[in-house]
Amino acid sequence: MVERYLKSEKIKYLFWGVITTLVYFVVRFVTMALLHQAMLPVLIAQIVTVLFAFVVNKFFVFAANQSRHVLAQLLRFIAGRLFVAGIDFLLTYIMIERYSDVFIRLLRLNKINFQTFPFGLSWSWLHGWIHDSVSLNAVIAVILIQIIAVVVNYFISKFMIFD
Template sequence: MAKYIVSEKVKYLFWGIVTTVFYLVVRLISIRVINNDMIPVIISQFLTILFAFIVNKFLVFSQVQKKNIFVQFMNFVLGRLVVAGLDFFLTYIMIDRYSSILIHLLFLNKINFQAIPFSIPIVHAIIPNSVQLNSFIVIILIQIIAIIVNYIISKYLIFD
């Protein structure tokens, strides 16, 4: 049991969730400060790449590694840029361009945003309407995809 708890996949999942929370906090704060959908993606991706490299290098894939740290970092950044590109693409398609379609398909426009849980002040501050709920759902979906793709890239191409 103890071996499973400290396994690489469990550590990656734990730190992946922490990194996702970090990303979400940075992105949601950026969205509130900057009235734009795409610039917060740049800010949150940049800061999250730095955070994730440190976490992955020293806490997840901590076994002896053959590659130079600079090479690992450059490969890590390249891998994360691929995921950032995916983030941009999905944000553009699912939030900027076609959010109304998703809102109708998911019936988000039928939700009463004055009822619980949306009436809770902290929730209402983040998700006051169907457009913001769509954005939140898409951001979570993108992060799930990112965790999976980033693990594969990190495990097999960077920290091997």
């Protein structure tokens, strides 16, 4: 029974979704650090992860390997991911670019002392990524957006692409 559960489509989707999300986070956070802005890294991360996600969803999750449908599936997959990318851009704009101060106050991130543990340790990997309330808000927003994206992408993939 456990073996059947581990081979279920939802578990495979969750596993590959986590891997895809890790790819997304690495690409997005690295490009955010290199480019020092919020919007272009969304585009770069979306392109990389859409291609990665199509391959793993088609061949490992939904086992939809009928080669004659690859182009149609790819186009539908891209359309679905463009929809989710639109949600990503919209929420990034709202939560990071335009109204970050609202979310910072709402989540009380401005009350955190970033000079104390774990943020204040110069050797800590957190120090490079999260050094003030603005950067913490960005990380929280990206994580929340990705949770929404995984759920929406599953339903799009399951019912509109690899049906």
